[in-house]
Amino acid sequence: MINIQEVSETNEMIQKENLDVRTITMGISLLDCTGHSLDEVCERIYRKITTVAKDLVKVGKEIEIQYGIPIVNKRISVTPISLVGGTVCKTEEDFVTIAKTLDRAAKTVGVNFIGGYSALVSKGMTPADERLIRSIPAALSETDVVCSSVNVASTKTGINMDAVKLIGEMIKEAAQRTKEQDSNACTKFVVFCNAPDDNPFMAGAFHGVTEADAIINVGVSGPGVVKAALEAVRGENFEVLCETIKKTAFKITRVGQLVAQEASRRLQVPFGIIDLSLAPTPAVGDSVGEILEEIGLEYAGAPGTTAALALLNDQVKKGGVMASSYVGGLSGAFIPVSEDQRMIDAAAAGALTLEKLEAMTCVCSVGLDMIAIAGDTKATTIAGIIADEMALGMVNQKTTAVRIIPVIGKKEGDMAEFGGLLGHAPIMYVNPYSCDAFINRGGRIPAPIHSFKN
Amino acid sequence: MNKAVITVVGKDSVGIIAKVCTYLANNQVNILDISQTIVQDYFNMMMIVDTNASLKEFKTLSDELVQIGEEIGVVIRLQNEEIFNMMHRI
Numbered sequence: 327m328i329n330i331q332e333v334s335e336t337n338e339m340i341q342k343e344n345l346d347v348r349t350i351t352m353g354i355s356l357l358d359c360t361g362h363s364l365d366e367v368c369e370r371i372y373r374k375i376t377t378v379a380k381d382l383v384k385v386g387k388e389i390e391i392q393y394g395i396p397i398v399n400k401r402i403s404v405t406p407i408s409l410v411g412g413t414v415c416k417t418e419e420d421f422v423t424i425a426k427t428l429d430r431a432a433k434t435v436g437v438n439f440i441g442g443y444s445a446l447v448s449k450g451m452t453p454a455d456e457r458l459i460r461s462i463p464a465a466l467s468e469t470d471v472v473c474s475s476v477n478v479a480s481t482k483t484g485i486n487m488d489a490v491k492l493i494g495e496m497i498k499e500a501a502q503r504t505k506e507q508d509s510n511a512c513t514k515f516v517v518f519c520n521a522p523d524d525n526p527f528m529a530g531a532f533h534g535v536t537e538a539d540a541i542i543n544v545g546v547s548g549p550g551v552v553k554a555a556l557e558a559v560r561g562e563n564f565e566v567l568c569e570t571i572k573k574t575a576f577k578i579t580r581v582g583q584l585v586a587q588e589a590s591r592r593l594q595v596p597f598g599i600i601d602l603s604l605a606p607t608p609a610v611g612d613s614v615g616e617i618l619e620e621i622g623l624e625y626a627g628a629p630g631t632t633a634a635l636a637l638l639n640d641q642v643k644k645g646g647v648m649a650s651s652y653v654g655g656l657s658g659a660f661i662p663v664s665e666d667q668r669m670i671d672a673a674a675a676g677a678l679t680l681e682k683l684e685a686m687t688c689v690c691s692v693g694l695d696m697i698a699i700a701g702d703t704k705a706t707t708i709a710g711i712i713a714d715e716m717a718l719g720m721v722n723q724k725t726t727a728v729r730i731i732p733v734i735g736k737k738e739g740d741m742a743e744f745g746g747l748l749g750h751a752p753i754m755y756v757n758p759y760s761c762d763a764f765i766n767r768g769g770r771i772p773a774p775i776h777s778f779k780n
Numbered sequence: 781m782n783k784a785v786i787t788v789v790g791k792d793s794v795g796i797i798a799k800v801c802t803y804l805a806n807n808q809v810n811i812l813d814i815s816q817t818i819v820q821d822y823f824n825m826m827m828i829v830d831t832n833a834s835l836k837e838f839k840t841l842s843d844e845l846v847q848i849g850e851e852i853g854v855v856i857r858l859q860n861e862e863i864f865n866m867m868h869r870i
Contacts, residue, residue: 328861330815330826332868333785337857391839394859580866 336577340395343550344612345578347585348605349399350386351526353533353541353598354378356405356442364414368427371410375402375431375440378540378595383436385592389585397585398547398607398747402432403531404442412454418461425465425472432471441531443474446521449483449770459492463500466511473529479519479716481723485771487713493517494709494765498732501701505734508742512731513696517712519719519726524599525655530692530727541598542590543655546582548574549604550611552642556620567621568641575602575645583650601655602646603691604638606666608749614638614659615668626661626669627678635659636689656725658691664744664751665696674752680711681757688718693727698742698751701734708732710761713771721774783812783861784831784838786845790854792823800827800856803848807841808833823854828861 339345359370379402386400404410407424415421425443432440443465445455462474476493479485501509516530523534526543533541555574559566582600590597606614615626621634639658647653661683663669672678680697687693693715699708712728719726733742736753743750786804788796797816804811804827813828831841842858849856 327813327828328785328864328868330817330824333787333826333864334824336864336867337787388839391842392860393863394857395863577867581863584863584866 337394339548339551339577343548343554344607344609345548345551345581346396346398347544347582348547349401349526349545350382350397350585350589351401351403351531351543351545352379352382352593352595353403353524353537353543355533355537355539356410357535359410360413362414364420364423367411367414368424371424371427372431375404375428376434379435379437381593385589388592389588392588393584395581395585399438400436401526401528401531402435402437402440403526403533404428404440405533405535406442406444406446408445408452408455408458409535411458412452415454415457418457418464421458421461422464422468425461425469429469429472437471439471439473439528441473441475441528442533443472444476444532446477447486447489448477448480449486451486451489456492459489459496462496462515463503463511466500466514467503473514473531475516475518475521475530475532477518477521478712479720481520481720482773484773485519485713485716485720487765487770488768490713490716491706491709491765491768493712494705497708497730498705501732501734505701508736508744509701509731509733510744510748513729513744513748516727516729519716520724522655522725526601527603527605527656529729537598538596540595542586542593542595543598543601544582544586544589545601545603545605545655546578547605548578549606549614549617551578552604553611553613553616553620556617564637568637571638571641572645575642576649579646579649597652599652599654600646600650602643602650602653602657603655604642604659606660606662607747608665608667610667613666613668614661615666615672619668625672625675625677627672627682631682632685632689635661635686639690656691660692660695661686661690662695663697663754664742664749665747666749670749670751673754680754684714684718687715687726688722692725693719695727695729696748696751697730698733698753699730699756700737700753701732702737703732703756706760706762706765707756709765711756713765717771782830782832784829785859785861785864786827786829787857788823788825788849788854790823790849792818792821793852796823796852796854797825799848799852800845803845804829807836809841
């Protein structure tokens, strides 16, 4: 039988160390929602989402009470809309109409976000894909909870540089359209290399075409728990450090597994995966930056940061894999600058630069996340930053992503405020030299060779 | 059987256990195990209980226990036992 120490340990994790389940995300296929007219498609999409997910929020709350564990977000991901709306959306405005339908459906069922306003264009764009991408600035600025993502590269296909260039321009336009709110439309958009089909985290969640009709994916959290566990082993060697992280990750993930199984049973929707990511929030004591400091760095970004992050990420996976029957999604430590107080501090102190973040993304998921840059940064420069990050993912056979916010009207050293879980971020320095001629070439970068690894 | 864990944490005072047990008895919640420690005047108790015979919903029991805790100045939580088993048993 369970004893009082074990019960206290679990409850301390929840009450003092911010242990929570970050999200229950229901993936819903919209492939059966096509039709002959835009109205018909919108009607079917609305009906399917509000039917399949009608109990999602209620069940989430019941589970919270049953186990005494907070479930911070309830979300929905849907089939990439470029596929669903491709036949009926003849203009960009038509796609925006679908975005508004998603927004309405999400609000009806009460979820925090809906993801899947997406296109998969790693090799080429169909006319529908291109229309959807061009509609993203309007869609994100005219809706509240819709999230968008585009997969522009993969290890098997290379990088679609036409799409990268176009997205650089769209990010600028989305920023411009929401300049009164610190360009926050860009916080709801992410560009991917090797995007997973079952990611429960926003803004990049979509329900891949290889998935079942509906599925439950769960994202756990708990940087504070890892931090607290590491406080007890200060000064110990790497073996002890790694063992501690692994054991803690196991415990955190078990809670996610329990919540996922229970949600799946109550909603009668199959369980998909647990995403083993350490997801921080702006709250003190819920920070990946703090873990890196506890491992022994003065600030995240100091020499040694990439190695520390590599071991952290690896141990989280090693502990988590045994705790869950199915693991997927992004699975790794997140390093979003604005959503992590110690990362914000490190960036503001000048310890953490864009280039160091880029290096860190080689060893952890997911990429350059929630990076605020000056609003006058050129679209081609943004495209260049995206291309670099896509290249890392392509060559290293991992998922990488960019969520970058050119904050209109702000310059290096200013602070951008996005609100809630999205937090705030200092405007970071961007290398001022041009990559115009590179980005303007057009076409795609071929897939890399998979031998002669060096 | 659906077992639950009640934890009571707070400053020690007379009658904490009596108050909680009276509530449980009145609501047909059977107590299977109790353990308790006091560390530096802080009262820390755990009960394993069976809520199956209770006529009240889990949420109602939970809410009412929280309220009793507030009345006597301690924090009371009711949780399904499964979360502890998952975390601490392979």
